[in-house]
Amino acid sequence: MNATKITTQISNAANLLNIKKWDYGASFSSDFSVQVDKGEAKQLKASQKQVITLRVWNKLNLVGITTTSDLSETGIRKALNQANIAANFGNKNEITDFSPLAKDPIQVKETDKKSPLGIKKLLKILREAELKLLDSHEAIKSIPYNGLSESFYERIYANSDGALRNYSKSQAALYLYARAEEEDKKPRSSGSVKVAYGVDDIDIESCIKEASRKTIAHLNYSSIKTGKYLICLAPEAFLTMMNAFSSMFNARSIIDGVSLSNKNSIGEILSIPALNIYDDGLNERNISSAPFDGEGTPTKKISLINKGKLENFLHSESTAKVFKTKPTGHAGLGSKVSVSPDWLVVERSTECSELNKSLDHSKYEGEYVYIEELNAIHAGVRASQGSFSLPFEGWLYKNGRKCSIESATVAGDIKYLLSNIINIEKEEEVTTSGISPHIWINELSITGDE
Amino acid sequence: MLSSSIKSSEIRFGECNKQLLEEVIFYGIGLGADFIELFIENSDNSSVLAEEDYITSVSPSFGKGAGIRIFKDKRDGFVSTNDLSKHGLMRSISQAIQMLDISEKTNNSIFNGLYKLRDYSKSKIDWLTEVPTINEVSEKLLLSTKALKKDKKVAVRKGSYTRNWQEVIIASSDGTYATDIRLHQTVGLNIIANDAQYRSSGSRRFGSHGIPNEFKSWDHEKAANEVYESSMNMLYADYVQAGQMPVVLANKFGGVIFHEACGHLLETTQIERGTTPFSDKLNEKIAHESVTAIDEGLSEGSFGSLSIDDEGMEPEKSVLIKNGVLKKFISDRAGELRTGHKRTGSGRRQNYSFAAASRMRNTFIAKGDYTKDELITSISDGLYCKSMGGGSVGATGQFNFSVEEGYLIKDGKLTKPVKGATLIGDAKDVMLKISMCGDDLELAPGFCGSISGSVNVTVGQPHIKVDAITVGGR
Numbered sequence: 001m002n003a004t005k006i007t008t009q010i011s012n013a014a015n016l017l018n019i020k021k022w023d024y025g026a027s028f029s030s031d032f033s034v035q036v037d038k039g040e041a042k043q044l045k046a047s048q049k050q051v052i053t054l055r056v057w058n059k060l061n062l063v064g065i066t067t068t069s070d071l072s073e074t075g076i077r078k079a080l081n082q083a084n085i086a087a088n089f090g091n092k093n094e095i096t097d098f099s100p101l102a103k104d105p106i107q108v109k110e111t112d113k114k115s116p117l118g119i120k121k122l123l124k125i126l127r128e129a130e131l132k133l134l135d136s137h138e139a140i141k142s143i144p145y146n147g148l149s150e151s152f153y154e155r156i157y158a159n160s161d162g163a164l165r166n167y168s169k170s171q172a173a174l175y176l177y178a179r180a181e182e183e184d185k186k187p188r189s190s191g192s193v194k195v196a197y198g199v200d201d202i203d204i205e206s207c208i209k210e211a212s213r214k215t216i217a218h219l220n221y222s223s224i225k226t227g228k229y230l231i232c233l234a235p236e237a238f239l240t241m242m243n244a245f246s247s248m249f250n251a252r253s254i255i256d257g258v259s260l261s262n263k264n265s266i267g268e269i270l271s272i273p274a275l276n277i278y279d280d281g282l283n284e285r286n287i288s289s290a291p292f293d294g295e296g297t298p299t300k301k302i303s304l305i306n307k308g309k310l311e312n313f314l315h316s317e318s319t320a321k322v323f324k325t326k327p328t329g330h331a332g333l334g335s336k337v338s339v340s341p342d343w344l345v346v347e348r349s350t351e352c353s354e355l356n357k358s359l360d361h362s363k364y365e366g367e368y369v370y371i372e373e374l375n376a377i378h379a380g381v382r383a384s385q386g387s388f389s390l391p392f393e394g395w396l397y398k399n400g401r402k403c404s405i406e407s408a409t410v411a412g413d414i415k416y417l418l419s420n421i422i423n424i425e426k427e428e429e430v431t432t433s434g435i436s437p438h439i440w441i442n443e444l445s446i447t448g449d450e
Numbered sequence: 451m452l453s454s455s456i457k458s459s460e461i462r463f464g465e466c467n468k469q470l471l472e473e474v475i476f477y478g479i480g481l482g483a484d485f486i487e488l489f490i491e492n493s494d495n496s497s498v499l500a501e502e503d504y505i506t507s508v509s510p511s512f513g514k515g516a517g518i519r520i521f522k523d524k525r526d527g528f529v530s531t532n533d534l535s536k537h538g539l540m541r542s543i544s545q546a547i548q549m550l551d552i553s554e555k556t557n558n559s560i561f562n563g564l565y566k567l568r569d570y571s572k573s574k575i576d577w578l579t580e581v582p583t584i585n586e587v588s589e590k591l592l593l594s595t596k597a598l599k600k601d602k603k604v605a606v607r608k609g610s611y612t613r614n615w616q617e618v619i620i621a622s623s624d625g626t627y628a629t630d631i632r633l634h635q636t637v638g639l640n641i642i643a644n645d646a647q648y649r650s651s652g653s654r655r656f657g658s659h660g661i662p663n664e665f666k667s668w669d670h671e672k673a674a675n676e677v678y679e680s681s682m683n684m685l686y687a688d689y690v691q692a693g694q695m696p697v698v699l700a701n702k703f704g705g706v707i708f709h710e711a712c713g714h715l716l717e718t719t720q721i722e723r724g725t726t727p728f729s730d731k732l733n734e735k736i737a738h739e740s741v742t743a744i745d746e747g748l749s750e751g752s753f754g755s756l757s758i759d760d761e762g763m764e765p766e767k768s769v770l771i772k773n774g775v776l777k778k779f780i781s782d783r784a785g786e787l788r789t790g791h792k793r794t795g796s797g798r799r800q801n802y803s804f805a806a807a808s809r810m811r812n813t814f815i816a817k818g819d820y821t822k823d824e825l826i827t828s829i830s831d832g833l834y835c836k837s838m839g840g841g842s843v844g845a846t847g848q849f850n851f852s853v854e855e856g857y858l859i860k861d862g863k864l865t866k867p868v869k870g871a872t873l874i875g876d877a878k879d880v881m882l883k884i885s886m887c888g889d890d891l892e893l894a895p896g897f898c899g900s901i902s903g904s905v906n907v908t909v910g911q912p913h914i915k916v917d918a919i920t921v922g923g924r
Contacts, residue, residue: 037722040525044549047530047803051513067511069532075512082510089498089508089584119549144723179725179846186876187846226692256501257606257642335497335509379840379852380872384606384642385649389872389922391850407848409872409922411692447692447874447922 003166006071007158010054013077014160019084021057023098023159025294025333026050033149034122036130038142044119052076053294053333055096056083062090065335094255096337099317099327102163102296107282109289113152114170114198122148122199126174129204133176136212139219143211145177145191150199157296167291172199176211180219188221188404190214190393195287195432214372217395221404224396224448230368231410231444232361235346235429235436237371237392242277242344243433244381244388245414249279249304249312251319252339258384260415263323265310271418273308273351281329281342285430289343294333299342302328307349314339346436348424359423359440367398369446371410386414408448417441461516461534463492463617464575470536471621472563478520478543479561479623482552485521486543486561487622487783489760490534491802493615498584500591500609503599508584515802520546522557524788528805564627570757571617574631578615580662581635587611590670591637597674598641603685604678606642611635611665614906616801618760626762634659634753634906636895639673643681650869652681652837652854657753657895659906664751680837680855683867690856690868690923696832697873697916698825698859702894703838705909708743709813709898710841711849711877716745716770716778717796717808718785719901727847727878731776737881739774740818747795747811753895754811754907756795761806765795770813782808800903807902814910818887822913825886827862833871833921834859847877850922872922880916888913 006026014022029049035042053067054076064086068079090096126148133143154168177191192210196202233241247253248261248270261268281299282289292298295317303311315323316331316339332338348355361370371394380390389411395402423440461467471488478486492514499507516539517530527546531538582590591609598607616632636657643650654677658664699707720726728736737743747756747765756765761783768778781789782797785808797806826834834857841851853871857864893910 041550042525042722043805044525044527044546045529045805046527046545046549048532049530049803050532065507065509067509067513069513069515071532075514079512082512086508086510086584089505089588091504091506093504094506120551142724144725189844189846336499336507375844376840376842376850379842379850382651384651387870389852389870389924391848391872391874391922407874407876407920409850409874411689411870411872411922411924445692445924447872447920449694449874449920 003156003158003164006156007164010076011160013073013080017077017080017084019056019080021160022055022080024052024054026052026156027153029151029153031149031151032116032119032122033147034119034126035147036123036126039127039131041123044123046119054079054083056080056087058084058087061095062087062092063096064090094318096318098159098161098163099295099297101298101327102157102159104298106165106291106298108167108291113168114200116150116152117199122150125199125204129174129176129208133178133208133211136208137180137216139180139182140178140212140215141181142179143176144179146175148174148199155290157292159296163296165292165296170198171287172196172202174202174204174207176207178211178215180215182219188215188218190218193432197287218404221406224405224408224446226447228443229446231441232368232370233439233441234370234372235438236431236433237374238346238436238439239344239431239434240374240377241414241417242346243341244377245383246341247383249314249341250339251313251315251323254313255319255322260386261310268310269308270305270310270415271308272354272421274349274355274424275305275308275418275421276347276349277305278303278345279314279341279343280345283343283345285435286343293329293331295327295331295337297327297329297331299329307351314341344434346434347428348426348437352424355423357423360425361438365400369405370395370397388412388414406449408446410444410446412444417444459536461490461619467619468564468567468627471627474536474539474543475561475621475623477540478547479557480555481543481547482555482557483520483522483547484557484559485623487519487761488539488620489517489802490619491515492617493801494578495614497610497612498587498591500588500595502595502607503592505588505592513801516542517799517802517805518542518546519805520550521787522550522552525550526784526805530803559623561623562625564621565625568628570628570630577631577633577662581613581633582665587665590665590668594639594670594674597671598639598678600678603643603645604641605644608640609637611637620758620760620762622762628758628762630757632659633662635665637665637668639677641677641681643685645685648685650681650684652677655895657906658751659753659755661751684855684869687867687869690833690871690921692921692923694918694920696829697919697921698829698832698834699911699914699916700836701888701890701912702892703896703909704835704914705814705894705911706838706841706896707851707873708815708911709810709907709909710843710851711875712743712881713745713810713813714843714900715847715877716780718779718781718789718791719807721779721789722785728776734776735774736776737771737774738884740887741771741774741881741884742769742816743771743814744769744816745780745810745813749812752812752893752908756811759795759797760799761797763793763795763797765811768794780808780810782806798902798905800905804902807900809900809902809905810898810907812893812908812910814891814893815887815912815914817889817891817912820886820888822888822890825888825913825915826859826864828886828915829859830861832859834864835873843877849877850874870923874920874922880919883917883919884914885917886915
């Protein structure tokens, strides 16, 4: 769909309905995916989707919103009309407007877009990957969760004030989750996910090796004694934790009263001084980067924690107005404009002299629990209270040996966790959700079966 | 609702599309497909949010689209599109044929045209006009958030309403031709309370299917009282001490554990993947003899009920486990084809962009003979889980659930509230440890996310006792 054409179509329909002020976000996508089962094609899937979210301001400057996938003339007129009706119920206490930055220049990486390989090629690649993973160890009996997909999409933002911006991208993903079984033992499972701009860019071999290594590493398992342990959080696990508690940085959550922070929290000490955290959606290693948010505001890098202190909040247009600042490019158009981080980057700050740098996950021989992956975030995190109790995949390191931990949870409080970091390793790893080094925590509660 | 046969080059809801659908199916069969299914959907949804004493969002949404599934032998290809023209549907069929690499125009079945339309929408055509207006919804939501405003400790009050209306047309090459209208409404209340460093939250969700006026009779005061009391009880609670202990799980939403820990493992999609420990256990004991478990889509008004599933089959009542013995799996068309388990009217999907899969509907543990008090008094040192949060089950059958409202049991009596509890276990083990079932079965609505998207379900059980389970805490 052409951005100018759809904008003209909406503009014409709005004129007919005497709607003077509107904006919209649109998404058009083509997705292709395959799954296999022991060499056989299981489900092959293709979809073409189009969806627009329209906002309309009425004469009282109250806003209403509608989403539709019907882009026919009647469909758009119906959506505008319904948004106009919804505007009568608009929030009088929080007046929303266009982003003042919706016409500012944006950075679009045109080179990101790849050409589709097609289902047959996807199938061939996935079959080969499945076979290699099955052959990598005799205990790996199946790859129950697997998939290779490629997506091609275009996003548009435009408003009645003349803002019009769009970008198109491609993205591919491979996931392989293996299941290993040995006699008289419980089945064990683990896997790997890789994303890239196109299927040809995915490091398939490393996905296979990682899925195999992680699964096999869980074969020798044991329950863990309930107690408090020295913890090393893998980069993915720390990023999962920070994303789960990102309401600390979220101006929308603060206004709604569901954040641990409040309007006066800027400058508050959240962690040890050795920690820096940024949100950096445009980072060149972020495959899912978007040059603008749902309100058309350009995406930008923003410091959230600087040397342990809370430095900035993430904003939409309306939260920025409440906080008397500018939107930061983190808005999502929905029934209520949401705010969320794009891609977190965690690093050791220059004030790191207090860290215990002997804690290095590749060398340390003392007893500790290594948490590779945190699960069931939706159930085990109480962001408004700061507490968590989460199942995890990981190992107990003891006397120079490691043993996979069977069925355990880690519990604690995010503020305690951040202020009890005792080492931030130097080397950073790029994951699908951001960049982080390994992070060591003095002590957290682990519940095991023992 | 249906007018006389109208020739059209595009699907028209509320009109006869038989000829167009037959042409599209003939086209696909002619290209060599063994089986073709078209799922065509028109949706009209609305949501309203009240925060504190204001309506902060009213959000309608609309959608139209088709999901086209083709089988060749045991393989299937699925294409979804927003283009409901004959040309668009045929293009999608060609794409699916191409994906499955079907080059020979011979197939294992023949298409003799569609049967007479089974029209389940006849008595439902006025539902969309009978649902409460935005004004009515707004007024009641504001009353409910006002009812939560009981003291200064209440920091956040929210009420939300969602209405999903869906009109579907299902046609397939075995002659299936059906149309239906579905209406789901939910209303939820959320609260956050705080006092100095203490914080707690509470939530409840209520839902119905096919009852346009249900919201009007919703007892918002009773609901607000429940949510308020729950959050106040938990406000000053200590963290639970971790360990193995017996637990009593409350009725209604307590059934989420059976849903997650066992129900999913009885779906044929799990047999296909090889991720259920129960695949070869039909007619074997997999649970304590006190456990009988049912999945059905028939209970009037229940959130997981259906007139037809998303493959056009009327739902049946499936006794999954009878007195501890596995009796049946939950199956859809692909499940029957690939595992041999007969379809149960459980082929479900979130919308046209998902292929149907075997999914639960109203799933519950049947009532037993004990009172709730008998369950509690049988425990000297354990945990009562009055309200459950969410949870998940992994690829090896291990599950975990958070407890939203919990109380310690000491010497057969409920004592102090505790927070931060997580129940952890293995489906295969825990089913054998459900030793007592109460006589107070109740259902609760919920949303289940899985392979074919988010679908409306109910979970349920009477109060049950689990002899030993790992409780995660601090």
